[in-house]
Amino acid sequence: MKVVAFNGSARKDGNTAILVQTLFKELEKAGIETELVPLAAKKMHGCLACGKCWEKKDRRCVIDDYVNECIAKMDEADGIILASPTYFSDVTTEMKALIDRAGYVALANDSMYRRKIGAAVVAVRRGGAIHTFDTLNHFFFINQMIVPGSRYWNVGIGLEKGDVTKDEEGLETMKVLGENMAWLMKKLKK
Secondary structure (H helix, E strand, O other): OEEEEEEOOOOOOOHHHHHHHHHHHHHHHOOOEEEEEEOOOOOOOOOOOOOHHHHHOOOOOOOOOHHHHHHHHHHHOOEEEEEEEOEOOEOOHHHHHHHHHHHHHHHHOOOOOOOOEEEEEEEEOOOOHHHHHHHHHHHHHHOOOEOOOOOOOOEEEOOOOOHHHHOHHHHHHHHHHHHHHHHHHHHHHO
16 A cells, blocks of 8 residues: 655645654554655646546646646555645645646546545644645545544644644644554555
């Protein structure tokens, strides 16, 4: 089994990555392979609403950029994590491009992520985290994915790089999310 996480943060190894790595530790303890895919500094374009994915149905977007690599990784994975810092009360533009295009391609190809496990991870300084969390979860729900819960919303608080390590509740939330995601994945594989 494999889980792929997409990090929408512009900061390499920043708070968003720290939260994902905390979750990954639990998945890896359970024998689940993990991969962290950074979206920062990648050539990505938003959806053009051209509808070519509905015509071609080849599990790809007609725009030839990094999003197609991400779509292929999502297609291969058993679980998908979407992780984003909160930018003006929402996901980053890179994450939004991924969500819009990967989601549209999935719907055009018989809901290709159906019944995969999905989890949202959010880093925030103060406000807007719940809206960001909702944006990420909407991707999972419209794609008929299964979303495990944790002890609280999957949010870690911190501004400067590494600040989330001081958010004990946020780190515990990621740990429990990892445990629950691993448990669910194993149950579904039986």
